[in-house]
Structures are given as C-alpha cells and as structure tokens.
Amino acid sequence: MMRITLVLLLSALLLQLGRTVGAAGEAPHKAPPPSLLSQECVDEKHTRSSCAKVFCPPWERCINGRCVCKLPYQCPRFGPRVCGLEGRSYTSLCQAQAIACREKRPLFSHYTDLGSCDEPFEVYLRGPQGQQVVWVKNVNAMVCGSDSWNMAAANVVCKHIKNNPRGAKAFGKSEFKDIIGVSRVRECVDVRCTGAERTLAECLLYKPHSISDNTSVATVTCYTNEPAVGKVECDGFHCVNEKCVSWEHICDGVDDCGDNSDEMCCTGCQKGAFYCKSGVCLPPYAVRDKIRDCLGGEDEIETVGKSIPQSGSHKESEVWSDPKEDILKMRNHTETLECGIPNMDYVHKTEKDLRFGHKYKRDTVWGEETLPTQIQWHVAVQEDFKMSCSGVYLGGCWVLTAAHCVRQKPQSYRAKLSMWKKNSLLSTTESVPVKNIIIHQDYNPHTNENDIALIQLQELIDGKCLHPNPAVRPVCVPWSPLQFPPNYTCTVSGWGHDKEGAKVNTLRWANVSLIPNCESYYKERYHKGMMCA
Structure with missing residues (x-):
C-alpha cells in the first residue's frame, strides 16, 4: 500500500504574486461585538476542554467541567495498532493519544498497516518568516x-x-505557477483538520493527486514561540489563549483561535456552520458523520442537516489516513447509554394487560394519565406507610428525590418502584426498604436551595437491591449543566392535583418547556442552580 510521509517545509524559495486568504491576523478591523456571542459565556473562558459544552475525546475524561487526560490503561483495548513519532508501536490510537495528552506533545504518526514504524511522520519548518509553502x-x-x-x-x-x-x-493559498524553483513538483495532498489535532498526522489525509499551473497550494505564517512583549491590544475577539481573531471569523464552525474558544459561546452560527444547543458551532462536515459532537446529539438526528455538505467531493477510496472510524468505535464503546431507555415491551401495556380493569383517561388538568408501566424510572417515596413524595431511580441501589421530602430516619421510608395508583399495586410493583438517606449538605429549607437528596436502598441477600424487573429502568443524570437550555422540552411525571386542588390517585405525565429568565417570574424565590418551567 502506498506510504507517504507528510512534511511541512517552510520553503526558502521566494513566492511571486502569492496571495493570503482567510487570514486571522494580529490586527483585525475594528467592529462592535456581534450579537452572535454570549458575553457572560465568553467571560467564563470556555475552550474545547470545557466538557460542560462539548464531549471529551476518548483519551480524556470529564472532571469538574474540564477534560483531563486518561491514564493509558483506561483506554479500550481494541482497534488497530499505531506508530508513534519516536518510532515505537502502540496498542491503539487511544493509548498513544493518552500518552500524548499527559506529556503535552504530539505522538501519533500513522497506523501500522500504512507502513513501518521506522519511518514516522516528520514535520519540518525551513525558510524565512512570512507566508510559506506547505x-x-x-x-x-x-x-x-x-x-x-x-x-x-x-x-x-x-x-x-x-x-x-x-x-x-x-493561512493562505498561492497558485503553483507563482512559486519559483519547484517545477518538478506536480502533486499535492488535501488535508482536513478540526483544529484539535496535535499534528497533521491526526487529520484526514487524502492521497496525492496531480496539479496544474493554476492549482492553489497551501501557505502559512506561524506565531513564534517567543513571549509577547507588553499587553497585546485586540480589536476583535480575544481568544482564551491570547490570540486575536477578527469578528468575521467567530461562530463559523472553524477553529480560528487554536483552542476553539471562538466557537464555544455562540447564540447562533454563520457561514453554514451547525448550531448546537449548548452554544457551540460545528463545521458542516461534522453534521451526520456518525460522531455525536453536540451534547444533545442533535447534529446526528436524521432530519437535521440534510442540505449541509458532508465530506466534500472526495471519494472514500481517495482517503489515505482517517482516524475518524477509530474514534467512532471508541466513542460508541465508552458512551453507550444504559439509562433513560425504557423496556418498550412494557411502555404501552394497558391495565387490562396487567390484569386490572380501569379505563385510561386523557383529559386531565395535570397532563395525562400514564399507562401503568409507561414511566419506568418513577419512584413513589413512602413515609410511615403514606406516600409522601416522588423520586427517580438512578440504577443500582439509588433513588434521587427532593430534600424537603425526607428526614434522617431511613427506617421510616420505603421506595416503591413501578407504582401507578396510590391505593393499589401492579404485578410489577416492588417495595424496597431504605438503608440510608443523604441530604445535600447545603440544603436550605427556607429558600429551597439545593433541594436534593439521595435514597440508598437496602441490599438483598445477593448484594443487589432489586429483583430483575422488566418494568423498571434507570433514568439518565444530566452530564452537563448546559444540556437543557431555555425553551427545551422536558417530560415530568407525578401524582399532582386535579382542577379542584384535590390529590389524584393515578400517575400522570406532561411535557413542559424550560423558561428563560426565571428570576423575572419568581423574584426572590429563584436562586442560582434552579430551573423553572
């Protein structure tokens, strides 16, 4: 198989009539901050390492809102072997990238099926400063x-x-005929990078193809590693890494900053970029590429982005190296959901199916009555044999509920799962004693701040807390505080009240939209960290 070593050579050859395009220089034109940005978000200095807004790569994990490097042994043990820049062989791309992340240096060279590790990917820079040929x-x-x-x-x-x-x-482009001294070169290689790569070897690389005199070739001008002298003024967008980017290049799906901070705090996108609800703009080719980039996965919904171009005009056979398929396998392995997925065999079961006789009602004030086993993570919290509150099953031995619902007397409580009516049981209902109650340490009963608590269920003889139950499934815990933005539609369930204010007997559900600017509606009752609908 053809094997190439990509090298970036800053040529000492002179460029004639070369042109610079799409450059993000040091002194952008003055312009007022555009409405595309959320200044509150910008002040928080988000980058691609802010896992409250984006997913971490497979060789990193999210801790306290930041992507941090995994230890190499934490990587999945599958995938093709890869070569490193120092000539060594590694078990997988993830292992090599985890080491690169921890040592803060590029390491990946190429997959072993593309050539020997004795000839790693090499990069050189030669020539004077200025726009240089790549x-x-x-x-x-x-x-x-x-x-x-x-x-x-x-x-x-x-x-x-x-x-x-x-x-x-x-960055720039110059026609081949305008470059002096390279008449023997008649091929070029297309590359495509997200900006997150540590070296060009990690980008999508195509096989070289023939070029003509009018073919454009890539040029670049780099910042040096010399420290800046004095404060650098910026009339454009000030990146987290101190780079200055013109306003016209923000929220366009292209990482102009180098840390992606120009794409992390957007209220909308321009130039055909795709908008994630977490405020991140993606390049068009990231839409429906099988890899979830948006926190909510909206970039992979089948009905979204059909008109957005995908991978360009290249054919799959023209690809020389592309780590995307490897990354997709790792992402699917580490991010497979086991929560929030109901047992569909039980979602639509009627009371008749479960040997009861009740007519299903739709017209209620508090949403609609559920089917008997429709909401499979809903839990009834019972105190001294009276139903006091609701909760959700998290899996294992844990139930999440409100702090105002419970006291530090676990022996007084039971958790009832697969409960539908308050005064009767289903064949799938399970009543479990409580082992421990953990109330948030900063819960304030006067303001309802941090109104949250965990209920630990009592283990059975086999160490588990529940018998196998086809009508009980765990709910998902949000993996980011930005996962549910204003106007997001959520599903709530509970027993609630009827129009006369009387408590109802049958579990109900409803879809509600999250409201922005809660403080304008709830005044002093609203506190940071709360949501309203």
Missing part, C-alpha cells in the same frame, strides 16, 4: 490549497512546529 516530503508534493485548507489546519501545523498555543498568524 510541502509533502516523501512524494515530493505540496499540501493543496483547497477549501479544506483553513485556519484550523494552519493552527495544527504551527502549534506542532512552533509549540505556540496561538498557532498560525495567517
């Missing part, structure tokens, strides 16, 4: 100046070579 070493070809050559790719090149987090000052 070359491919082993096949003596350039990097193409196609649409996929952008600031994100240029940042990857420069961060690797110059070890400067700001990456590239500018």
Whole structure:
C-alpha cells in the first residue's frame, strides 16, 4: 500500500504574486461585538476542554467541567495498532493519544498497516518568516490549497512546529505557477483538520493527486514561540489563549483561535456552520458523520442537516489516513447509554394487560394519565406507610428525590418502584426498604436551595437491591449543566392535583418547556442552580 510521509517545509524559495486568504491576523478591523456571542459565556473562558459544552475525546475524561487526560490503561483495548513519532508501536490510537495528552506533545504518526514504524511522520519548518509553502516530503508534493485548507489546519501545523498555543498568524493559498524553483513538483495532498489535532498526522489525509499551473497550494505564517512583549491590544475577539481573531471569523464552525474558544459561546452560527444547543458551532462536515459532537446529539438526528455538505467531493477510496472510524468505535464503546431507555415491551401495556380493569383517561388538568408501566424510572417515596413524595431511580441501589421530602430516619421510608395508583399495586410493583438517606449538605429549607437528596436502598441477600424487573429502568443524570437550555422540552411525571386542588390517585405525565429568565417570574424565590418551567 502506498506510504507517504507528510512534511511541512517552510520553503526558502521566494513566492511571486502569492496571495493570503482567510487570514486571522494580529490586527483585525475594528467592529462592535456581534450579537452572535454570549458575553457572560465568553467571560467564563470556555475552550474545547470545557466538557460542560462539548464531549471529551476518548483519551480524556470529564472532571469538574474540564477534560483531563486518561491514564493509558483506561483506554479500550481494541482497534488497530499505531506508530508513534519516536518510532515505537502502540496498542491503539487511544493509548498513544493518552500518552500524548499527559506529556503535552504530539505522538501519533500513522497506523501500522500504512507502513513501518521506522519511518514516522516528520514535520519540518525551513525558510524565512512570512507566508510559506506547505510541502509533502516523501512524494515530493505540496499540501493543496483547497477549501479544506483553513485556519484550523494552519493552527495544527504551527502549534506542532512552533509549540505556540496561538498557532498560525495567517493561512493562505498561492497558485503553483507563482512559486519559483519547484517545477518538478506536480502533486499535492488535501488535508482536513478540526483544529484539535496535535499534528497533521491526526487529520484526514487524502492521497496525492496531480496539479496544474493554476492549482492553489497551501501557505502559512506561524506565531513564534517567543513571549509577547507588553499587553497585546485586540480589536476583535480575544481568544482564551491570547490570540486575536477578527469578528468575521467567530461562530463559523472553524477553529480560528487554536483552542476553539471562538466557537464555544455562540447564540447562533454563520457561514453554514451547525448550531448546537449548548452554544457551540460545528463545521458542516461534522453534521451526520456518525460522531455525536453536540451534547444533545442533535447534529446526528436524521432530519437535521440534510442540505449541509458532508465530506466534500472526495471519494472514500481517495482517503489515505482517517482516524475518524477509530474514534467512532471508541466513542460508541465508552458512551453507550444504559439509562433513560425504557423496556418498550412494557411502555404501552394497558391495565387490562396487567390484569386490572380501569379505563385510561386523557383529559386531565395535570397532563395525562400514564399507562401503568409507561414511566419506568418513577419512584413513589413512602413515609410511615403514606406516600409522601416522588423520586427517580438512578440504577443500582439509588433513588434521587427532593430534600424537603425526607428526614434522617431511613427506617421510616420505603421506595416503591413501578407504582401507578396510590391505593393499589401492579404485578410489577416492588417495595424496597431504605438503608440510608443523604441530604445535600447545603440544603436550605427556607429558600429551597439545593433541594436534593439521595435514597440508598437496602441490599438483598445477593448484594443487589432489586429483583430483575422488566418494568423498571434507570433514568439518565444530566452530564452537563448546559444540556437543557431555555425553551427545551422536558417530560415530568407525578401524582399532582386535579382542577379542584384535590390529590389524584393515578400517575400522570406532561411535557413542559424550560423558561428563560426565571428570576423575572419568581423574584426572590429563584436562586442560582434552579430551573423553572
């Protein structure tokens, strides 16, 4: 199989009539901050490592809102072997990237089926400062100046070579005929990067193809690793890594900053980028590529983004190296949901199916009556043989409820799962004694702040807390505080009251929308961390 070693050579050859396009330079034009940005979010300095807004890569994990490096042994033990830049072989891409993350250096070179580890990916920079030609070493070809050559790719090149987090000052394109001294070079290689890569080897790389005199080739100007002298003024967007980006380049799905901070706090997107509800803009090719990038997975919904171009005009057979399939397998392995998925064989069962005789009612004030086993994570919390509150089953031996519902007397409580009517049991109802109650340490009964508590169920002889139950499934705990933005539709369930204010006997459900600016409705009753609907 063809094997190439990509090399970026900052050529000492002069460029004639070269042009710079799409550059994000040091002195952008002055412009007022656009409405595309949330200033409150910007002040929080989010980057691609902010896992409250984006998923971490498979070789990192989310701790306290930040992506941190995994230990290599925590990686899944599958996938093709890879070669490192130092010539060693590694079990998987994840293992190599976990080491690279911890040591803060590029490590991945190529997959072993593309060549020996004795000839790793190499990157060189040569020549004077300024717009330089980007070359491919082993096949003596350039990097193409196609649409996929952008600031994100240029940042990857420069961060690797110059070890400067700001990456590239500018990227450009020049026609092949305008470059002196390279008449023997008649091929170029297309690349596509997200900006998160540590080296160009991690990007999508296509096989080299022939070029003509009018073919555009890639050029780049890097920041040096010399520290800045004095405070750098910025009339555009001030990136978290101190880079300055023109306002026209924010929220367009392209990582111009080098840390993706220009795409993390958006209220909308421009230039065809895809908007995630967490305020992140994605490049068009990330839509429906089988990898979930938005926290809610909206970029992979079948009805979304059909008109957005996917992978460009290249054919799959033209790809030389693409870690995406490997990353997809790792993501699917580590992110497979086991919660929030009801047993569909029981969702639509009627009371007649469960040997009861009751007519299902739809017209109620508090939503609609549920079917008997429709809400499979709903829990009835019983105190001294009286139903006092509701909760949700988290899995294992844990139930989540409100702090105002419970006291530190676990022996007084029982948790009833698969409960439908207050005064009768289903064949699937399970009543479990409580072992422990943990109330949030900062719960304030006067303001209802931190009104949350955990109920630990009593174990059975086998160490489990529940018998196998087809009508009980765990609910999902939100993995980000930004997962449910204003106007998001949520489903709530409970016993509630009828229009006369009397308590009802049958479990009900309803869809509600989260309300923005809760404090304007609830005044002093609203506190940070609360939601209203």
